[in-house]
Amino acid sequence: xAKKILIIDDEKDMxxxxxxFLRKAGFETxxxxxxxEGLRKARASIPDLITLDLLMPKQSGVRAYRELRSAPETxxxxxxxxxxxxxxxxxxxxxxxxxTAPDAIVEKPIERASFxxxxxxxxxx
Amino acid sequence: xxxxxxxxIAVALAGDERWVFVYILCVLLISAGVGIAVGxxxxxxxxxxxxxxLSLASYFMFLTPRRRQIRTYARWRDVMPCYLSVxxxxxxxxxxxxxxxxxxxxxxxERCFEAYKNKDxxxxxxxxxxxxxxxxxxxxxETVVGKGGTIHHVVVTSAPLKDDHGDVVAVVEMSMDVTExxxxxxxxxxxxxxxxxxxxxxxxYICVLxxxxxxSEANDLYVRGFGDVRGSLCYEACKGRDSPxxxxxxxxxxxxxxxxxxxxxxxTRDGRQMNLVVHSMPVLDDTGEVRSVLEVFTDITEVxxxxxxLTLMGRAVTGMAHRIKNLLMGLEGGIFVVNTGMEDDxxxxxxxxxEMVERNVNRVTRMVKDLLYCSKERRPEFEEGVSPIxxxxxxxxxxxxxxxxxxxxxxxxVEDDVPPGFYDPEGIHSLLSxxxxxxxxxxxxxxxxxxxxxxxxxxxxxxxxxxxVFEVEDNGPGIPEEDVDRVFEDFFSTxxxxxxxxxxxxxxxxxxxxxxxxxxxSSPGEGTRFTVTIPPA
Numbered sequence: 001x002a003k004k005i006l007i008i009d010d011e012k013d014m015x016x017x018x019x020x021f022l023r024k025a026g027f028e029t030x031x032x033x034x035x036x037e038g039l040r041k042a043r044a045s046i047p048d049l050i051t052l053d054l055l056m057p058k059q060s061g062v063r064a065y066r067e068l069r070s071a072p073e074t075x076x077x078x079x080x081x082x083x084x085x086x087x088x089x090x091x092x093x094x095x096x097x098x099x100t101a102p103d104a105i106v107e108k109p110i111e112r113a114s115f116x117x118x119x120x121x122x123x124x125x
Numbered sequence: 126x127x128x129x130x131x132x133x134i135a136v137a138l139a140g141d142e143r144w145v146f147v148y149i150l151c152v153l154l155i156s157a158g159v160g161i162a163v164g165x166x167x168x169x170x171x172x173x174x175x176x177x178x179l180s181l182a183s184y185f186m187f188l189t190p191r192r193r194q195i196r197t198y199a200r201w202r203d204v205m206p207c208y209l210s211v212x213x214x215x216x217x218x219x220x221x222x223x224x225x226x227x228x229x230x231x232x233x234x235e236r237c238f239e240a241y242k243n244k245d246x247x248x249x250x251x252x253x254x255x256x257x258x259x260x261x262x263x264x265x266x267e268t269v270v271g272k273g274g275t276i277h278h279v280v281v282t283s284a285p286l287k288d289d290h291g292d293v294v295a296v297v298e299m300s301m302d303v304t305e306x307x308x309x310x311x312x313x314x315x316x317x318x319x320x321x322x323x324x325x326x327x328x329x330y331i332c333v334l335x336x337x338x339x340x341s342e343a344n345d346l347y348v349r350g351f352g353d354v355r356g357s358l359c360y361e362a363c364k365g366r367d368s369p370x371x372x373x374x375x376x377x378x379x380x381x382x383x384x385x386x387x388x389x390x391x392x393t394r395d396g397r398q399m400n401l402v403v404h405s406m407p408v409l410d411d412t413g414e415v416r417s418v419l420e421v422f423t424d425i426t427e428v429x430x431x432x433x434x435l436t437l438m439g440r441a442v443t444g445m446a447h448r449i450k451n452l453l454m455g456l457e458g459g460i461f462v463v464n465t466g467m468e469d470d471x472x473x474x475x476x477x478x479x480e481m482v483e484r485n486v487n488r489v490t491r492m493v494k495d496l497l498y499c500s501k502e503r504r505p506e507f508e509e510g511v512s513p514i515x516x517x518x519x520x521x522x523x524x525x526x527x528x529x530x531x532x533x534x535x536x537x538x539v540e541d542d543v544p545p546g547f548y549d550p551e552g553i554h555s556l557l558s559x560x561x562x563x564x565x566x567x568x569x570x571x572x573x574x575x576x577x578x579x580x581x582x583x584x585x586x587x588x589x590x591x592x593x594v595f596e597v598e599d600n601g602p603g604i605p606e607e608d609v610d611r612v613f614e615d616f617f618s619t620x621x622x623x624x625x626x627x628x629x630x631x632x633x634x635x636x637x638x639x640x641x642x643x644x645x646x647s648s649p650g651e652g653t654r655f656t657v658t659i660p661p662a
Contacts, residue, residue, distance in 0.1 A: 011451075013481045017458025020465050020474065057569040109454035112461075 002028040003123040006047040008038035008064060009082070010056040018051060025116055027123075035060025039067050042074050048123045051080045052102075069100055078103040078122040082110070149180035198297075208269075208279065208300040211286065212237055212253050219295055228271045237298070243270045252283040253296045260285050260293050269300065278307035330401070330422035333408065334359055334375050341417060350393045359420075363391055374405035375418045382407045382415050391422070400429040441627070448492065455485035498555065498631045505549035505638045507662075512545040513553060513593050517585040520557040524565065533568050533579040535561070540586050543593055547662035552635040553595075557583060559628035560597035560655050567601035573650050576600070591661040592641075600652035604645070612645065632657065 005027045007018045015031045022029050030047065032038035034056060042050060050068065054061040065081070068074045081102040104118050156176040202209055202222040208229070209222040216237040221229075232240035238247055247254065252263035264282040271277060279300035286295040324331060325345045333342035338359045348354075354362035360369050369376065374385040385405045392398055401422040410416040462478030465471070497503050521537035528535060561583060568579035584596040604612060613629055629643075632655070636643045641659035 011455075013455040013458050013484065016462055016477055016481060017454070020458075020462045020478075024465055057571075060572075108450055109457055 002026060003048040004028045004030065004045070005119070005123070006030050006032065006038065006042055006050045008032045008035065008050060008056075008061075009053040010034055010060075011053070014053065014082075021112065021116075022119070025119075027119070035064030035067075038064050042068060042077065043071070046073060047077060049078050049080065049119060051082055051106075053082050055083065065102070080104045080106055080118065080122065082106050082108055149176070152176040152179055205299065206301075208302070210237065210298050210300075211295050212298055213295055214257055216247060216251070216253060228277070229269075230272050241269045241271070242267065252281050253298050256283040256285050256296045257293050260287070260291075266303075267300070276304070277302050278304045328424075330424070332359070332420050334418050334420060336379055336417075338369055338373070338375060347422075350399075351391075352394050374403060375420060378405040378407050378418045379415050382409070388425075389422075398426075399424050400426045452485050452488050452492070455481055455488070459483075459485060492627075494555070495559070495627045495631045498552075498634055499627050505552050505635070507547055507549050509547055510545045511548040511550045511553070513548065513595070514539045514541070514543055514585050516548075516550060516553045517557060517583050517595065520554060520561055521583050523558070524561050528565055531569070532577075533565060533581060536580065536582045538582060538584045538586075543585055543587050546593065548659075549635070549638065552638060556632050556635040556657060557595060557597065559631050560595075560657075563628050564597055564599035564601065564653070567653065568599055571602040573602055588658055593659045593661075595657040595659070596654055598652065598654035603649040603651055603653050604647040605649055609647065613643075 005022050007015055007022070007029060009015050009018065009031070010033055012033070015033065019029050019031055030041055030045070032041050038050070038052070038060075041047075052061060052065060052068075054065070065079065068077065068079060079102045081104070083105060103122055106115055106118065153173065153176045156173050160170070160173065202220075203224075205222060205224070208225040210218050210225055210232075211220040212218055218232050218235055218237060218240055221231070221233060225232075229241040237253065238244040242248065248267065250265055252265050255261075255263040262282060262284045264280060267279055267281050269277050269279055277300075280303050282299045282301070284297045284299070285293040286297060288294045324342075327344065328346065329344075330347040330350055331342075331344040332340045332347050332354075335341055340354050340357060340359055340362065343351075343353070343355055351363050359375070360366040360373075364370065372387070374387055377383075377385045384407070387403050389401050389403050390398060391401055402425050404421045404423075406419045406421065407415040408417045408419055459478045459481030462481060463475050464478075466474030466476075466478055517537055517539055521535060525535050561581065564581045568581065571579065579600055581597065581599045584594070584598070586594045586596065588594040613633060633643050636657050636659065639659045640662075641657055643655065643657050645653060645655045647653040
């Protein structure tokens with residue numbers, strides 16, 4: 001059975017791109033355009049991997065990440081952070097440091113081959 | 126005052142001597158006469174012997190002290206390390222020493238001021254004449270001219286030569302050659318003047334402080350910048366404090382005798398803030414102790430400004446790189462989706478991908494356009510009869526469709542009597558678009574609790590004195606207080622996708638091209654209003 005990936009990104013272009021790319025690579029996908037929607041979908045159907053854009057309106061990216069990591073049902077789901085920020089530390093600066101590091105941080109624009117490798121690694125697919 | 130005695134002392138002396146000899150001769154003659162008269166040989170002999178004894182006694186009594194005086198004078202005269210002359214009341218030279226003759230020649234008989242002072246009349250405050258008057262020694266400074274025309278600076282001291290009655294018969298003038306010393310003193314004065322001039326004209330603020338931190342000296346620039354603060358305490362005069370600064374450089378230099386450096390911000394008396402590099406340097410006395418401390422302030426305000434601009438530029442480039450990355454991502458994504466759609470023969474996917482490509486190409490276009498606005502590439506194209514109201518409506522229409530369904534309401538409010546005028550229509554369009562884009566980004570990223578919906582209002586109004594006023598107001602998160610000062614400086618925002626990142630710079634540039642101004646009001650959590658006021662052309 002195909003592994004399921006939840007794509008949380010406020011930019012439509014990004015959602016369409018990742019959705020098309022991951023489907024073509026043989027994954028089942030689901031998209032959410034903000035943190036709240038993402039959380040809802042993650043809880044409803046626990047995915048095998050979540051890609052999350054951190055810099056989303058209303059800080060919903062950071063909030064969603066914190067929720068995903070603290071809720072028992074989603075704690076085990078691997079998360080790839082997609083970021084446009086140049087330095088990864090910036091991500092942790094936005095929080096008080098209590099956040100556990102994500103499974104992977106991928107800088108935009110994504111390099112498709114290595115991104116896919118990382119996705120496969122984390123989903124065990 | 127006795128009548129002028131023209132007799133030189135030697136002659137006077139010779140006269141005295143003559144009298145003594147005449148006296149002795151008389152005694153001899155009388156003795157001899159008496160002896161002959163009485164025809165008494167032993168009496169004659171006795172008379173002669175008595176006469177000789179008396180003569181010798183008178184010689185020693187009357188002449189020896191005088192001779193001794195003259196001899197002493199003659200002996201010392203030629204070993205004295207000064208130009209020496211003896212002058213009479215007429216200032217005529219009676220006698221000179223070797224050194225005098227060597228330097229000025231044999232001037233005996235000439236008048237002092239003609240002989241070696243190159244003057245037609247007596248000098249004012251002549252010490253020799255003063256000595257003739259009061260019998261006391263006097264001194265003064267004079268310039269004399271040697272045989273070869275060499276100029277000598279001399280310190281003149283006069284001393285009286287008195288006769289038996291205690292009357293001054295001649296005056297000795299001793300001139301010490303101080304040419305070397307005078308030259309050194311001149312050089313010293315010159316270097317002191319040079320130092321003063323240098324102190325005054327260096328393009329640094331300089332002051333000299335004593336141990337109490339009192340300013341003893343300050344250069345011209347310092348006085349211009351901070352007023353004449355000489356005599357006041359440094360921390361009071363320049364820093365407006367009532368106690369010394371915690372990390373006082375001057376105190377450190379007084380303590381260890383070394384130079385110290387720091388950066389400070391000071392305000393001049395006309396209220397200008399200056400960034401300064403301060404050096405404190407010790408001024409040592411003969412024993413090597415720190416006598417005072419020199420404080421030199423170099424104005425680096427311009428350098429600091431450039432530094433800040435460079436930092437901002439660096440941040441702008443970083444922000445731009447971030448935006449370009451996002452745009453590339455969108456383009457790559459679009460191309461990928463188009464390719465996938467073609468491979469799978471999925472027309473919808475092709476259309477979707479193509480739309481992504483178009484959108485991102487548009488973003489690139491807008492960004493490049495804005496960047497060109499910021500540089501000097503684009504010249505404004507002003508036209509007559511441009512309606513600002515229409516531009517406001519156009520921008521409203523453009524963005525209304527773009528943000529439909531996002532929970533942000535975009536309104537336009539215009540006063541119909543705003544007249545058409547002389548504007549750069551493309552510029553004004555760009556100005557409003559940028560303000561609206563920024564407002565949209567701000568609303569999208571507003572994380573304020575309990576704010577359900579957002580409003581953005583574009584206004585085109587008639588202002589005071591026939592000005593045209595554009596306003597863009599939003600009820601977004603507002604500008605954080607700590608960023609208020611940097612709104613127009615730290616122009617490259619990294620958040621949001623609507624704005625191009627250089628928006629406010631563009632807004633400012635266009636407003637300036639129209640002779641207008643940009644201001645803003647912002648309350649954190651409540652929103653921001655940008656106001657552009659453009660005067661009539």
